[in-house]
Amino acid sequence: DQQVKQNSPSLSVQEGRISILNCDYTNSMFDYFLWYKKYPAEGPTFLISISSIKDKNEDGRFTVFLNKSAKHLSLHIVPSQPGDSAVYFCAASARETSGSRLTFGEGTQLTVNP
Amino acid sequence: DGGITQSPKYLFRKEGQNVTLSCEQNLNHDAMYWYRQDPGQGLRLIYYSQIVNDFQKGDIAEGYSVSREKKESFPLTVTSAQKNPTAFYLCASTLKGRAREKLFFGSGTQLSVL
Numbered sequence: 001d002q003q004v005k006q007n008s009p010s011l012s013v014q015e016g017r018i019s020i021l022n023c024d025y026t027n028s029m030f031d032y033f034l035w036y037k038k039y040p041a042e043g044p045t046f047l048i049s050i051s052s053i054k055d056k057n058e059d060g061r062f063t064v065f066l067n068k069s070a071k072h073l074s075l076h077i078v079p080s081q082p083g084d085s086a087v088y089f090c091a092a093s094a095r096e097t098s099g100s101r102l103t104f105g106e107g108t109q110l111t112v113n114p
Numbered sequence: 115d116g117g118i119t120q121s122p123k124y125l126f127r128k129e130g131q132n133v134t135l136s137c138e139q140n141l142n143h144d145a146m147y148w149y150r151q152d153p154g155q156g157l158r159l160i161y162y163s164q165i166v167n168d169f170q171k172g173d174i175a176e177g178y179s180v181s182r183e184k185k186e187s188f189p190l191t192v193t194s195a196q197k198n199p200t201a202f203y204l205c206a207s208t209l210k211g212r213a214r215e216k217l218f219f220g221s222g223t224q225l226s227v228l
Contacts (some may be wrong), residue, residue, distance in 0.1 A: 002141060
């Protein structure tokens with residue numbers, strides 16, 4: 001039972017354009033969402049997060065949007081840079097009782113072409 | 115610099131052999147986690163520990179064992195009962211193991227079967 005799904009295994013964009021990575025979830029108990037970025041043979045690093053009380057959170061070139069009614073979130077990267085090429089994981093956590101356990105999506109490989 | 119150190123980076127296991135993956139952190143974090151990554155799949159939780167001498171099973175604990183004798187260390191043993199051990203293993207930690215804390219990851223160990 002995949003509770004967090006990233007339906008696009010890969011995405012390719014041109015440098016300077018917008019990258020949009022999507023994530024869907026099924027568990028209505030999820031109330032906090034995170035995006036992690038991962039380079040090959042390295043551990044993921046935290047990128048940006050959003051609480052369910054918000055619908056948007058912005059940090060520099062990265063913006064995360066949350067649509068609770070659709071159980072959908074997206075990560076926008078503007079403008080995209082070649083160094084953004086990596087695998088991006090969406091993750092979610094349920095309410096306080098689950099501690100800091102995260103449920104991850106399958107990941108989307110982003111390639112930004114110069 | 116504080117961080118999480120995983121060793122070895124690459125590990126090979128023979129049939130019927132137990133192998134142990136090391137994870138050490140100097141972040142003074144209370145909680146530690148082991149995740150497994152398979153190609154095309156998200157990170158799946160194997161075991162986690164929120165305090166010394168205590169740990170809980172994650173979603174895919176069968177064939178694995180852990181110990182938490184020291185706050186800094188959380189080794190993972192892949193036993194011979196794990197029939198499909200080839201994967202990328204990631205260790206992570208959080209400050210208190212509470213909701214909404216960000217996971218900090220090590221650089222991973224790639225385990226392969228000979």
